[in-house]
Structure formats: structure tokens, C-alpha cells
Amino acid sequence: MSVFNRDAENEVTRGARAVIALPDLGRESRRDPGARLDEAAGLAEAIGVAVEEKLHFRIRAPRPATLFGPGQVQQIADAVIQAEAELVIVDAAITPVQQKNLEDGTKAKVIDRTGLILEIFGERAATAEGRLQVELAHLDYQAGRLVRSWTHLERQRGGFGFLGGPGETQIEADRRLIRDRMAKLRRELDQVSRTRSIHRERRQRAPWPVVALVGYTNAGKSTLFNRLTGSDVMAEDLLFATLDPTLRQIGLPGIDKVILSDTVGFVSDLPTQLVAAFKATLEEVVSADLLLHVRDIAHPDSEAQRADVEAVLKEIGVAETTPRIEAWNKLDLLGEEEKAAVRAEAARREDVVTLSALSGEGVGALQAHVAARLTAGHQRYTIALDAADGAGAAWLHQHGEVLDQRVEGDRIDYEVRMARADYERFLSR
Structure with a gap:
């Protein structure tokens, strides 16, 4: 089902040439226009559309009929002729009437940002x-x-x-x-959601913490996921490289088992239709014990992207009290001076770790930081076991951090740090 084609005769396909028109309404001054155009081009290229021209227009008074002014519409039409383009991508949400009038004015097919993102999701x-x-x-x-x-x-x-x-x-x-x-x-x-809820309840009965990777699309979530799990989830320099959630089991210092979830990347102006439709998928994020917010710290709009991700998290119902760690990724793309400045800024915060998921730099520190946050509420207990109780000793090592052990005849005293729930589970075994 394609949002490109209004009729089958004029269908726009992969390899089509396109002109991007960015209407700057003055409401997004925090975003760099060049970075916004590059992102729009990346979205188009993600479905095989060749971007021939990128145009940026300041719009003081949006026109109800076309959004752009008459002179701007003519500039777009001229660019379409010059580039021999079949498609105009408006990097904003436009009304059906504006779409129709722009098609009449440019003699090319027109889609907006929402239609473009839906097209990518449909293909992926x-x-x-x-x-x-x-x-x-x-x-x-x-x-x-x-x-x-x-x-x-x-x-x-x-x-x-x-x-x-x-x-x-x-x-x-x-x-x-x-x-x-x-x-x-x-x-x-709804049936899918109920099935997912059953699986989630089973995981909660076996008290393994869930860590959800979230972040702007192309921030490097899947690369970090692969680095932490040894998996081969699709990870490319491509917007929305992964759509479907992936869960894997990993071990962390002092924690035998953690469920790591890789989710769909977010983007600015994510269509509300997609947020609603993907709610079942994003329930993994809502119920997570810890959010690992992966940020592309080398991107010029990194701070604006962080705000976009937080806005979507709020929209899907993630509580502000849910613990978060920010993983400032892609250190490998920074120069030495920039890298030093980023590390200095991160050192002033307790919820930030700097790393490069691609090279592996800083990943060990991230694992230790995540483990420390997950075990922050753990307490220290002294547990006495028979020396022959190998299963009990193994359980303590799997579910807690064994700090010390002392042999007292045919008994071994263990000093263990673990969650209160795990301690009570051990006593009831």
C-alpha cells in the first residue's frame, strides 16, 4: 500500500528523482536547517529515492492553499524542471488541499513528511x-x-x-x-498486545530486569545492541534500519541475567498515526526497569534530538520517574578537542556515559554503570549454607554479587549483595 501513488498510472517507484522543500515556519529555531534537510534527504534515500535538490524557505505567513508563497511554489516548480524530478517532498505536514494545489503548481507528485515516513515503515x-x-x-x-x-x-x-x-x-x-x-x-x-503482555508477565515473575534501548533513529542503538549481546541485528548507517523489537538476554557485572530490548528509532515530527499503531511494540519501553537513551553526540542537532525522544516517550506513557542513562555514542566521529570537551561535560553528570558502539570504546564502562543503577537498591546479606549445597551456592552467584565467603567446618558463610525480592525468593526455596 503506497502513499506515493494517487493513481496507478503515475506511480513513483524506487530510483525516482526528487526535490526536497523545507518550509521554515520559525517554530524550530533549535534545529539547524542544513541538518534538517540532510535528515529529510536521508529519509528519502532510505526508500531508494534520489534527491536532486534541497530547498529551504522561510515562511512568515503560511498560505492555507499551498503553505508556500506563489514565488516559492514557482521556485520549487523550476527546480523540478531543472532536475527532471518526478517527486516533491515537503519536509512538514501538509493538508490534502495543499498537496493537491502544490501538485498542480509544480506538475509533480507531492508527499509530505508523514507520507514519507509511512512509506519507509511500510517497506521495512x-x-x-x-x-x-x-x-x-x-x-x-x-x-x-x-x-x-x-x-x-x-x-x-x-x-x-x-x-x-x-x-x-x-x-x-x-x-x-x-x-x-x-x-x-x-x-x-489487541490480540498481539495481549500475547506480549503474557510474555511480559512471565518475565516479571522471573525477576530479570529489563533495559530498553531508546533513541533517535540512526543514533547507533542497533550497533550498541549487537556489541552488548553478540547478535547480528541489522545495523546500518540508515534511518529506521530496524522496526521490529528485538529482545536478548545478557549478563552484567553482579547480575546474571538482564533482558535487553532494541526498539524502533524515533524522529522529529513522528506521525501520530505511527505512535498509535506501534503502541504494542513500545509497551516494552513503558514497562522497562531502565531506559538506555542512545544519543549521537557528534550530530549538530543532538540536543534537539534528545528533546524529540523525550517528547515521544511522554506521549506513549513512559513515567518521568523511570530511571534513565544517556549513552553519548559516536565518539569516534569527534576530533580530539571535541572528544575531550564531551567527556568533561559527561563527567559532571551521574547519568551519562561516553562511548563508541562501533569501536567498543567505553562499552565496558557503560555495562558497569548500567549494573550499578540496576543494583542500586540491593542490600548486603549474610547467608549460611551447607558446604555440600552446590545448587544454593550457584543460585547466590547467579542472582547476587558474592562479596565474601568463609568456611566454618561443614558450613560456608556467604556475604552477598542482592535485591530484597531475590533474598526472599532464596529463603523460600
Whole structure:
């Protein structure tokens, strides 16, 4: 299901040439226009669209009909001719009427940022759940695009009964079909959500802490995930390289088992349709014991990206009290002076670790920091075991940090630091 094509005859495919138009409404002064254009180009290239021209326009008074002023629309049209482009990507959300008028003014297909991101998700979804989520988001987006600029939607179908009657217009029929399909998808996703909840409850009964990797798309989450787990999750210099959540078991200093979750990357102006559709996936983040926020510290908009991630976390219901650690990634892309400045700033904070997931630099320090945060509420206990109780000794080593042990005849006294819940579980064994 493609948001590119309004009709099959003019379908825009991979390899299409595109012009990007960035409308600067003055509300995002914290973002660098060049970095915003580069990100939009990265989104386009993620689905095989060749970006031929990037245009930045300051807009003082947005036009309801076209968003851009008449002269700006003409500049876009000229760029389309010059680049022999078939597609215009507006790096903002536009209304259906603006889309139609811009297509008329530029003689090219027009999609907005929401449509572009949906197109990427549609291509990347690999699992049945991911495909359901993306289709639901597509339909929600398309339902708002059924405007009367599509002339075939104005035709009427015949009514019921012998006398006929006014019948149902095509637009009403299409909306009804979309509503029915969306209702079916939501029921299927509810079932997925219930299944995921059962799995989560099982993990909570076996008290293994869950650490969720979150961050802006292309911040290096999957690279760090692979480094920590020894897995081979897709990790490329590509926006939205991974969509479906991946969970792996890892060990950390003093903790035998931790569940590490890699989630979809966030992005500025993430379509609300996708946030709603991916709620089942993002429930892993909501229920996590610790959030590991991976940041591309070499990016010029790193601070703005942090704010975008926090905004999405708030939108999906993550409590502000959920513990967080910021992993300032991609040290390898910084010069020596920049690297020293970043490390000095990180040293002044208790919730920051600097690293390079690609080279492995700082990953050991991150593991120790995560383990320290997860065991912050642990207490020290003295436990006496028979010397022959090998299973008990192994349990203590797996679920706590054995600080000392003393042999007293046929008994061994262990000094162990562990969570109160684990201590009570041990006493009840």
C-alpha cells in the first residue's frame, strides 16, 4: 500500500528523482536547517529515492492553499524542471488541499513528511505484527486524504431496494471500507498486545530486569545492541534500519541475567498515526526497569534530538520517574578537542556515559554503570549454607554479587549483595 501513488498510472517507484522543500515556519529555531534537510534527504534515500535538490524557505505567513508563497511554489516548480524530478517532498505536514494545489503548481507528485515516513515503515516492516501496525497507520493517514479533489470519489453508487434513491457516494464507500479494515486491524493488534503482555508477565515473575534501548533513529542503538549481546541485528548507517523489537538476554557485572530490548528509532515530527499503531511494540519501553537513551553526540542537532525522544516517550506513557542513562555514542566521529570537551561535560553528570558502539570504546564502562543503577537498591546479606549445597551456592552467584565467603567446618558463610525480592525468593526455596 503506497502513499506515493494517487493513481496507478503515475506511480513513483524506487530510483525516482526528487526535490526536497523545507518550509521554515520559525517554530524550530533549535534545529539547524542544513541538518534538517540532510535528515529529510536521508529519509528519502532510505526508500531508494534520489534527491536532486534541497530547498529551504522561510515562511512568515503560511498560505492555507499551498503553505508556500506563489514565488516559492514557482521556485520549487523550476527546480523540478531543472532536475527532471518526478517527486516533491515537503519536509512538514501538509493538508490534502495543499498537496493537491502544490501538485498542480509544480506538475509533480507531492508527499509530505508523514507520507514519507509511512512509506519507509511500510517497506521495512518484516514481521506480521509490524505489517499490521504499518497498514493501520497508512489507513489512518489515507482516511484524511479522501477529499473531493479525487474526482472518482464524487460518483454515486445505486441505493438499495426497487426505487433506488440517492445511493452512497464513492468517498463514503471508501471511508466505510477504511473504517472496517482499521477496526479489524485493531482487533488483531489487541490480540498481539495481549500475547506480549503474557510474555511480559512471565518475565516479571522471573525477576530479570529489563533495559530498553531508546533513541533517535540512526543514533547507533542497533550497533550498541549487537556489541552488548553478540547478535547480528541489522545495523546500518540508515534511518529506521530496524522496526521490529528485538529482545536478548545478557549478563552484567553482579547480575546474571538482564533482558535487553532494541526498539524502533524515533524522529522529529513522528506521525501520530505511527505512535498509535506501534503502541504494542513500545509497551516494552513503558514497562522497562531502565531506559538506555542512545544519543549521537557528534550530530549538530543532538540536543534537539534528545528533546524529540523525550517528547515521544511522554506521549506513549513512559513515567518521568523511570530511571534513565544517556549513552553519548559516536565518539569516534569527534576530533580530539571535541572528544575531550564531551567527556568533561559527561563527567559532571551521574547519568551519562561516553562511548563508541562501533569501536567498543567505553562499552565496558557503560555495562558497569548500567549494573550499578540496576543494583542500586540491593542490600548486603549474610547467608549460611551447607558446604555440600552446590545448587544454593550457584543460585547466590547467579542472582547476587558474592562479596565474601568463609568456611566454618561443614558450613560456608556467604556475604552477598542482592535485591530484597531475590533474598526472599532464596529463603523460600
